[in-house]
Amino acid sequence: MNKKAQIQIFETIAVVIVFFILVIIGFLFYANIIKGNLDIEKEELSQLKSVAIAQRAMFLPELQCSEDNIIRENCIDILKINSAKNIITRNQIYYYDQLEFSDITVSQIYPSEDQWTIYSRETIGYRNKFVTNVPVSLFDPIKKTYGFGILTIETLTK
């Protein structure tokens, strides 16, 4: 084999190597973009999930005020809270399907301060934590008074 032919073979090999390096760089760049997009979609899905859980918690019939079978929105009957806690503890699988990994607390801030934890299920290694605060009326059926409370829904997503 003469020298010129050898140089041409090396040239071809060098071109092929550079080509493959460029293909690998392009592939890594594309993979990074896809991964970034997947992370964004995951984040958006987590947000939607937290909104869905917050809405389920806001309209839990176990807590809602009602009079003559008429439900009052954004109102929690404080006499129902303890019973609701017992029901939730006894039916953990059902409520896990509804509320997943979250913490639901009701805090009364007016006329006096008080706090009740309705549901709590935590997970380790969560990716996102969303806190939703919803003002609610707290109805005392004995005194027939309405207090001002906050329903706090903390959602943990992996």
Add this chain to the structure above:
Amino acid sequence: MKKGQMEILGLAIVVVLLLLATVFVVRFVAFKKPTDFRKDFVSSEMASNMINTFIDTTAKDCSNTKMADLLRDCAQETGLICNNGQGSCAYVESTATEIFSKTLDQWKTNYEFLAYVDRNSPLIELGNACLGQKKSKIYPIPLTPGAMFVKLDICG
């Protein structure tokens, strides 16, 4: 210009166009920010629930009167005095201040709360006017004659 130079110039233009396309793709695909779905939900729920809940709250030192009735009394100037010696306007204002300081102020949310018959001379005014985007909720309370309005703007 020779034929070879023309070809090189054409190639250079193609390379520049490809680079521009890549920059465009990177800008809009790779650095896309997640849409904040929660923000809208949280601020709209906050504005409507905050005002509805406040209006329905029973005053602790005013013979179980609701805030709506105290506001009505404030607008009509009927002279109701609560057990702590405050008039209806002052009582509603101090209660709203107490509630908002434990909620909106703690969450570092800017707001403007107004209760008025005439928009230009509000009976109660708390917080600061929102400069940018806001979620607004107005709650009308009927009077005889006319109506008064309670308005809450949540900024952001």
